[in-house]
Every structure is written in structure tokens, then in C-alpha cells.
Amino acid sequence: xxxxxxxxxxxxxxxxxxxxxxxxxxxxxxxxxxxxxxxxxxxxxxxxxxxxxxxxxxxxxxxxxxxxxxxxxxxxxxxxxxxxxx
Numbered sequence: 001x002x003x004x005x006x007x008x009x010x011x012x013x014x015x016x017x018x019x020x021x022x023x024x025x026x027x028x029x030x031x032x033x034x035x036x037x038x039x040x041x042x043x044x045x046x047x048x049x050x051x052x053x054x055x056x057x058x059x060x061x062x063x064x065x066x067x068x069x070x071x072x073x074x075x076x077x078x079x080x081x082x083x084x085x086x
Contacts, residue, residue, distance in 0.1 A: 004059040004083040007066050009037055012052050013077035020069035020078060024062070027069055035077070057083075 007026075014034045020027040021035070030036035037056045049055075058066070063082070070078040 002060050003063045005063050006055055006057050006081050007037060008079040009035060009054045010077045011054060013075050015075055017074055019072035019074060023072050024065040024069035
């Protein structure tokens with residue numbers, strides 16, 4: 001079953017610990033040394049990046065992976081929201 005959800009990465013809060021990378025392969029180390037979001041094995045259905053914040057929308061069965069990445073972030077820079085629960 002697929003779920004539509006959004007992953008928000010607050011790049012200003014990120015400190016480059018990268019605990020998210022080992023929980024979800026869609027998180028990557030960006031060229032500036034902070035975390036970023038790429039497709040990994042599931043391409044986002046939409047992405048917005050203003051430099052300070054990246055928001056990616058997904059419609060897949062990997063909601064738990066995103067939630068684990070958010071839980072692992074020691075600075076709470078990642079939020080996961082199911083569309084419709086907003």
C-alpha cells in the first residue's frame with residue numbers, strides 16, 4: 001500500500017551528523033556538508049528547495065523509512081507529514 005507524504009528537511013538546523021542517511025537512502029550528503037534529499041530508490045513526486053529548507057513529496061510504501069530517518073536526527077531537522085493529516 002502506498003502513502004502520500006511530505007518530508008521536510010530544515011537545512012539551517014542540520015549539523016551534518018547524517019544519522020538519517022543510514023535509515024533512508026533518499027537522504028544524501030550534499031556538497032555543502034549538510035544532508036539533502038534525493039530520490040534514492042523512490043523518486044519524489046515533487047520537491048521544493050529554497051536553500052534553507054527542502055520539502056519532498058512521496059507517494060510510495062517507504063513512510064516508515066522516512067519516519068526512522070526523522071527519529072534518528074539528533075537536532076530534529078526532519079519532519080514527516082502524511083498528506084491529509086496536516
